[in-house]
Amino acid sequence: MRPxxxxxxxxxxxxxxxxxxxxxxxxxxxxDNGLRVLLEEDHRSPIVSFxxxxxxxxxxxxxxxTGIAHFLEHMMFKGTPTYGQGQFARLVEQNGxxxxxxxxQDVTSYYVNIASEKIDLVIDxxxxxxxxxxxxxxxxxxxxxxxxxxxxxxTEDDPGGFLGEEVSSIAFKSHSYQAPIIGWMEDIKRITPxxxxxxxxxYYMPNNAILVAVGDFKATDLLAKIRAKFGRIxxxxxxxxxxxxxxxxxxxxxxxxxxxxxxxxxYLGFHVPNQxxxxxxxxxxxxxxxxxxxxxxxxxxxxxEQQLALEAGGDYNYFSHDPGLFWFWGTPMPxxxxxxxxxxxxxxxxxxxxxPVTDEELQRAKNQVEATFVFQEDSVHRRASLLARFELxxxxxxxxxxxxxxxxxxxADIQRAAQTYFPDDxxxxxxxxPKP
Amino acid sequence: xxxSLRRLALVVLVPLLLAVPASGVxxxxxxxxxxxxxxxxxxxxxxxxxxxxxxxxxxxxxxDPPDQAGLANLTGAVLTRGTAKHTGPELDSAIEFVGxxxxxxAGRDGLTTSVAVLRKDLGLGLDLLAEVLLSPTFPxxxxxxxxxxxxxxxxxxxxxxGTVGGRALAKxxxxxxxxxxxxxxxxESVAKxxxxxxxxxxxxxxxxxxxxxxxVGAITVxxxxxxxxxxxxxxxxxxxxxxxxxTVGPAGGPRSESIDKQLTQATILLGRQAIRxxxxxxxxxxVASYVLGGGSASRxxxxxxxxxxxAYAVYSYVNPGRYGASFVVxxxxxxxxxxxxxxxxxxxxxxxxxxPVTDRELKLAKDYLIGSFPLRLDTSAKVADFxxxxxxxxxxxxxxxxxxxxxxKVTAADVQRVAMKFFAPDAFNRVVVGAPAP
Numbered sequence: 001m002r003p004x005x006x007x008x009x010x011x012x013x014x015x016x017x018x019x020x021x022x023x024x025x026x027x028x029x030x031x032d033n034g035l036r037v038l039l040e041e042d043h044r045s046p047i048v049s050f051x052x053x054x055x056x057x058x059x060x061x062x063x064x065x066t067g068i069a070h071f072l073e074h075m076m077f078k079g080t081p082t083y084g085q086g087q088f089a090r091l092v093e094q095n096g097x098x099x100x101x102x103x104x105q106d107v108t109s110y111y112v113n114i115a116s117e118k119i120d121l122v123i124d125x126x127x128x129x130x131x132x133x134x135x136x137x138x139x140x141x142x143x144x145x146x147x148x149x150x151x152x153x154x155t156e157d158d159p160g161g162f163l164g165e166e167v168s169s170i171a172f173k174s175h176s177y178q179a180p181i182i183g184w185m186e187d188i189k190r191i192t193p194x195x196x197x198x199x200x201x202x203y204y205m206p207n208n209a210i211l212v213a214v215g216d217f218k219a220t221d222l223l224a225k226i227r228a229k230f231g232r233i234x235x236x237x238x239x240x241x242x243x244x245x246x247x248x249x250x251x252x253x254x255x256x257x258x259x260x261x262x263x264x265x266x267y268l269g270f271h272v273p274n275q276x277x278x279x280x281x282x283x284x285x286x287x288x289x290x291x292x293x294x295x296x297x298x299x300x301x302x303x304x305e306q307q308l309a310l311e312a313g314g315d316y317n318y319f320s321h322d323p324g325l326f327w328f329w330g331t332p333m334p335x336x337x338x339x340x341x342x343x344x345x346x347x348x349x350x351x352x353x354x355x356p357v358t359d360e361e362l363q364r365a366k367n368q369v370e371a372t373f374v375f376q377e378d379s380v381h382r383r384a385s386l387l388a389r390f391e392l393x394x395x396x397x398x399x400x401x402x403x404x405x406x407x408x409x410x411x412a413d414i415q416r417a418a419q420t421y422f423p424d425d426x427x428x429x430x431x432x433x434p435k436p
Numbered sequence: 437x438x439x440s441l442r443r444l445a446l447v448v449l450v451p452l453l454l455a456v457p458a459s460g461v462x463x464x465x466x467x468x469x470x471x472x473x474x475x476x477x478x479x480x481x482x483x484x485x486x487x488x489x490x491x492x493x494x495x496x497x498x499x500d501p502p503d504q505a506g507l508a509n510l511t512g513a514v515l516t517r518g519t520a521k522h523t524g525p526e527l528d529s530a531i532e533f534v535g536x537x538x539x540x541x542a543g544r545d546g547l548t549t550s551v552a553v554l555r556k557d558l559g560l561g562l563d564l565l566a567e568v569l570l571s572p573t574f575p576x577x578x579x580x581x582x583x584x585x586x587x588x589x590x591x592x593x594x595x596x597x598g599t600v601g602g603r604a605l606a607k608x609x610x611x612x613x614x615x616x617x618x619x620x621x622x623x624e625s626v627a628k629x630x631x632x633x634x635x636x637x638x639x640x641x642x643x644x645x646x647x648x649x650x651x652v653g654a655i656t657v658x659x660x661x662x663x664x665x666x667x668x669x670x671x672x673x674x675x676x677x678x679x680x681x682x683t684v685g686p687a688g689g690p691r692s693e694s695i696d697k698q699l700t701q702a703t704i705l706l707g708r709q710a711i712r713x714x715x716x717x718x719x720x721x722x723v724a725s726y727v728l729g730g731g732s733a734s735r736x737x738x739x740x741x742x743x744x745x746x747a748y749a750v751y752s753y754v755n756p757g758r759y760g761a762s763f764v765v766x767x768x769x770x771x772x773x774x775x776x777x778x779x780x781x782x783x784x785x786x787x788x789x790x791x792p793v794t795d796r797e798l799k800l801a802k803d804y805l806i807g808s809f810p811l812r813l814d815t816s817a818k819v820a821d822f823x824x825x826x827x828x829x830x831x832x833x834x835x836x837x838x839x840x841x842x843x844x845k846v847t848a849a850d851v852q853r854v855a856m857k858f859f860a861p862d863a864f865n866r867v868v869v870g871a872p873a874p
Contacts, residue, residue, distance in 0.1 A: 044483050045814045077732070086742060089732030094800045096807020113811050145745030152701040153748055153768055159595060260698045262592045293537070294528040304525070307581060310588045333588050364533045371535020371554055378484045378815045 023397035026387065027219035033235040034207025037226055038387050038396055039219040042380050048116040048215030049381040052126050053388045055210075056203035057106045058181040059242055059321060067183015068191050068199050070103040071147055075196060076110065077101075078139045080132040085139065088125055095121055103181055106321040107392060113381055116216040120225065126211075127229040130204055137193040144188065151182050159261040159432050167267045167430035170253040171325055175246040205236030210391050214384040246271065246323065254429040261434040263310065264338040268345055269325035269428040272421045275318050275393050282417035283316045283326060285409045288365040289357055290314040290328075290348070295364065298328075302344050308336040312345065319389050325428070326421065338431045352418035356411035369406055463833050464813070465650070465823045466657045470664070472671055473645030477823045477833075478660040479652040481816050485555040487653035488816040489562065491569060492824045495547040495641035497619040498681045498759060504633060506621020508641075510582060511634045512542035515549065517578035519567040524578055531564055538564050544619055545758045546828060547642065552817070555654040558663065566667035569642060579631045587623045597703040597768075597869040600695055605707045608691045608865035609762050613684045645673040648827050652820040684709060684760030692866040702774045702870030703766070706781060708863055710763035712756045713831055719842040720850035721754055721763070721858060726801040727793050727851065728752045728784060728859075729765055733800060735784050736765070744780070746773050758829055763858055771871050778866075785864075788855035792848035805843050809836065 027039040057069050079085040092099045097114030112122045155161040165180045172178035182188070211230065213222060249271055272283055290298050291313040302312040312330040328349075330341035376382045390399040465479040497508045516538055517524035531538040536553035538561070549569055553561035593599045603618050610616035620626070649668070651660040687709050711718050729736040729752030740750040750767040765785075769777045793801075813819050826835045 044481075045810055047810050047814055086733060086738065090800060093731045093733055093804040093808075096804055096809070096811070098808060098811055115807060115810060142743065142745035146741055146748055149701065149746070149769065150748040152699075152770065157597070157699040157701050260595075262594050263588065293532040295525065295532045300525070300528075303585075304581070307584065310585060310592065331592070333584065334591060360529075360533070364529070367533060367535040369535075374484065374554055375486055375552065378481075378486060378817075380814065 023400050026396055027223060028396065029223055031206065031227060031231050033231065033233055034205075035230050035233075036210045036391065037223060038210065038212045038391060039217075039222055040214045040383065040387065041217060041219050042214055042383070043216050045380070046116050046216050047113060047380060048119055048213055048217055049111060049113045049384040050119065050122045050126070050215075051109060051111040051212045051384050051388060052130070053210040053212065053392065054108045054203060055106075055208045055392065056108055056239070057104050058179060058183070059105045059176050060203065060239070061176055061179065061183075064187060065191055065195055065199075066179040066187045067147070067181070068187075068195060069108055069203075070182055071143070071188065071191060072196055072199055073101050073103045073108050073110075074143050074147055075135055075140065075200075076129055076133065078136070078143060079134050080128050081134065082128055082132065083125060088129070091121060091125065097122070105177055105181060105324075106319075109385075109388070111381065111384075119213075119217060119222065123225055123229050127233065130206065130209070130230070131233050133200055133204075135193060135197050135200065140193045140196060144191075147182070147188055148185070151185060151188060154182060155180065156185075159259050160265055162259055163257060163265050163267055163430045163432040166255045166257055167269050167428055168325070170255050170430075171249075171269045171271070171428040172246055175244045175322060176242065177246075177322065177324055201236075203239050206230060206233050207235050208239055210388050212384045212388045212391070214380040214387070242322070249426045249428075252425055252427055252429065254431075256431045256433065258433045258435045260436075261432060263334070264332050264341075264434060265430075265432040266330045266332070266338045266341045266345070267430040268328040268342070269430075270422050270426070271323060272316065272326040274320040274323050279413075279417050279420070280318055281405045281409050282413040283421070284318045285362070285365050285369075285406060286352070286414050286417060287314055287316040287326070288368055289361050289414070292365065292368050297348055297361070298330075298345070301348060302330060302341070306344060308333055308340050308344055312341070319393055321392070338433065342429065342431070346424065349418060349422045352415065353422065356415045359411070362409070362411055362414070366407055370403055373403060464819070464836060465652075465833055467827070467833055468661070470644070470669065472669065473647070473673060474664070474668055474671070475648045475827055476661065476664055477648065477650040477827060478655070478657045479650070479816075479819050479823060480656055481652060481819065482654050484816070485654045486816060487553055487555055487558050487561070487651065487655050488820045489551045489565060489652075490648075490650045490820045490824050491549045491565060492546045492648045492650075492828060493549075493569075493642045494545065494646035494678065494828070495637070496543050496545040497617065498544055498614040499637070499641055499679050500614060500617070500621070503625070504621075504629060505617045505625040506586065506619070507629055507633055507637050508542035508547055509620045510579070510586060510626065510629055511637050511642075512540045512547045513582045513586060514574050514579050514634060515540040515547075515572050515638075516568050517582065518573045518575040520571040520573060521567055522564075524575070527564060527568070530560065534560060536561055538568070540568060542619060544615060548824075558655065562663055562667055570668075570671055572638065574631055574634050574638070576631050579634060583626055583629065586620060587626050590620055590623050590626070597697060597699060597701075598766075600697070601703045601705045601867045601869040604693050604695060604867045604869075605705045605764070605865060606762075608693070608867070609687055609707050609709055610684050610760065611687055613760065614681065615684060615757065615760055640674060640676065641679060643673045643678060644668065644671045646678045648824050650820045650824050650827075652816040652823070681759055687865075690863055690865045693868075694872070695867065695869045696872055697869055699870045700770065701768050702771050702868055703768050704774060704777060704781075705764060705766050705867045706778075706861075706864040707762050707764040708858070708865060710754055710756075710761040710858055712761045713829060713835070713839075716842070717854050717857070718754070718756070719839070720846045720854040722805060723798065723801045723843065723846045724788060724793075724851045724855050724859070725752050725754050725763065726805060727797050728788060730801065731804060735787075736767070736781065739780050739784065740767060740769075740777060744776075746770075746777055746780075750777075756829070765864075771873060774868060774870070774873060782861040785855075785859040785861045789852065789859050792852045795848070798846070798848050798851065802843055802846060806840050809840070
């Protein structure tokens with residue numbers, strides 16, 4: 001459903017903002033086994049956010065085994081010889097901590113937020129499950145059913161999730177961004193314990209991971225503890241690269257699905273470059289101008305002025321490992337059709353191509369991004385996540401340059417980006433029509 | 437573009453979590469009552485240059501007249517859509533130009549208006565907050581627009597089995613109380629609301645003598661007092677006394693409802709009335725709920741999810757409000773397994789009434805409820821929400837410390853006694869949303 005989609009998009013948008021001169025507060029190290037460690041002290045509260053980021057996601061999956069990265073993420077909580085089934089959660093909770101994990105296209109991330117005096121426990125648990133996962137076939141069998149239920153919640157019974165999958169699957173014909181993160185149902189049912197074990201062995205190793213901690217600790221002490229525990233884990237062979245390059249799109253692609261729903265939904269997706277392109281900053285600003293707040297273009301025009309959409313927005317993922325999609329979405333109000341919403345979205349794109357955004361819009365977007373950076377500083381969890389996200393795309397210190405690069409974007413840059421990346425004849429369109 | 441989480445994020449648990457404990461000895465916030473009755477709460481958090489303000493008016497959906505369900509919600513939605521000085525779009529532009537946010541919305545008990553700004557923009561943020569609270573104009577076209585949007589949102593929410601089930605359950609748990617009526621109303625009830633209704637509701641219920649203003653962030657108590665007094669000091673309460681609401685009454689016999697939807701998964705909700713934090717049994721109940729379905733080590737999580745592979749989401753929680761409380765167990769499972777999951781839930785409820793919890797479970801629950809507290813107060817926004825909640829529910833700013841003490845004292849016998857009071861499975865209302873069993 002859209003609330004989910006939008007909540008997740010917001011996470012990405014929020015992650016697009018980071019703090020000023022943060023990098024000099026970070027203690028960074030790479031252990032001999034390749035584990036990258038980023039530590040930042042923050043003594044305001046007696047807590048720590050401890051995060052493990054593995055450079056593996058649905059992007060690394062083979063056809064026929066989609067969803068295996070996410071399946072493995074579930075299995076990471078099912079125990080090792082030292083800490084058996086359920087022990088991870090029990091120990092974290094018993095120590096007043098909170099933990100969770102997520103899988104995306106590019107990464108799998110685990111976090112524990114906990115009183116900083118309990119940090120030794122977390123180091124112990126995380127270093128243990130990096131190499132010693134049991135992966136008992138019986139546990140895999142029962143967890144498979146849990147993942148299937150998760151897919152039912154997120155996709156089968158959720159109109160927005162359902163449509164999103166369909167659009168991705170037509171937008172990509174070669175690259176693994178084609179497949180849903182949770183995997184196709186057929187693959188979830190089929191994946192074998194041997195495949196999960198092989199996947200774990202291939203990607204879960206110190207040289208494919210980033211450890212980030214922000215909170216109330218002394219960085220030099222913590223680094224010594226991390227070295228002692230994680231340093232023992234042997235380095236693995238480099239994981240195989242993802243070779244697929246998505247070929248240029250040659251024409252419009254469109255999918256129409258009918259599903260029990262109350263309102264139609266329209267998604268549009270355009271292939272765009274990722275952060276390796278200088279245009280990424282223009283696209284990031286464009287996303288803010290289109291969608292951030294009630295003064296943003298799509299809300300103001302489609303929701304407020306024209307009153308033809310209940311919701312409308314656009315989103316760009318600056319952090320995408322490989323080039324992905326710039327998404328647009330709209331939910332037509334009752335009495336309006338998906339065609340109305342699609343036309344209105346396209347009209348806004350057309351306007352972006354024809355005329356530069358106003359000075360006010362551009363300045364507002366820059367101020368919003370800068371403020372978001374400051375707001376994020378308030379949370380150790382968000383700060384740690386942001387360091388990891390920048391590290392994943394080339395280095396945490398990029399965070400410092402990010403705002404300056406955004407500040408340099410001009411209205412002409414944005415107009416050129418819109419002209420280049422939103423060609424009317426190369427769009428991917430998904431329409432969900434409610435079935436009574 | 438999307439993430440798959442290992443566990444469902446339990447947003448729904450917030451009311452319970454807010455009731456969780458502080459360990460510090462210094463008060464979490466400064467409190468004073470302004471001459472016009474506003475309760476001002478200030479928490480200084482100087483490290484990050486932001487300020488978060490929450491103005492909570494006791495003007496929630498409980499005050500909706502019986503034939504005007506959704507009135508508080510509509511009032512909240514239109515509050516930021518125009519003032520004596522600015523149109524809605526002007527307000528949007530002004531706050532967003534500085535990267536801040538301004539929003540308003542009603543819940544069951546109150547109508548909360550929030551501002552978050554960089555410290556340097558505090559003056560602007562508070563000016564706008566004062567404008568929308570004190571001089572909203574509720575422009576007719578904005579009322580019309582919001583009415584249509586709320587109706588569309590209600591229509592769309594019919595897609596969400598959790599929302600559908602929650603509405604049906606609330607009606608059963610609170611049959612004779614406004615808590616049984618959806619905050620947003622229904623498509624039909626909202627259609628009948630007029631701008632005059634909104635104006636009257638605001639004039640009668642958004643008033644200084646029932647308003648709490650929490651200011652949290654890079655600001656001192658003296659500054660907060662000065663800035664709030666300058667803008668809200670002249671706000672006078674209406675002559676009529678503030679509306680009162682009765683606490684929830686007895687629910688009558690438990691009921692059961694199946695709501696047919698063409699879904700591959702069924703949403704099961706079991707619920708009944710429970711108790712608020714002011715009742716000493718609340719603390720054993722919080723522990724009992726945690727043992728039953730509170731975390732990843734709970735009995736339901738272990739049996740339904742870890743061992744049975746029957747669900748992605750299964751949990752229980754206490755949901756206290758100002759006028760009453762409920763206890764709810766929720767699970768989502770494939771259609772064919774509904775009877776099995778219901779049976780497991782019933783068995784586990786009964787087990788808590790028949791045998792004491794193990795020492796290990798008791799310790800885990802108490803250690804978590806007490807030990808996780810610092811995580812609940814690690815941002816200015818969370819602190820603001822917490823202090824408003826304890827003030828509004830009449831728990832006192834030292835509630836956190838008392839909670840910790842109370843939870844620490846809970847024994848296995850307490851848990852069993854309270855379970856016997858609240859966990860008899862036949863006393864639960866039941867809603868199942870999904871396809872009929874094959």
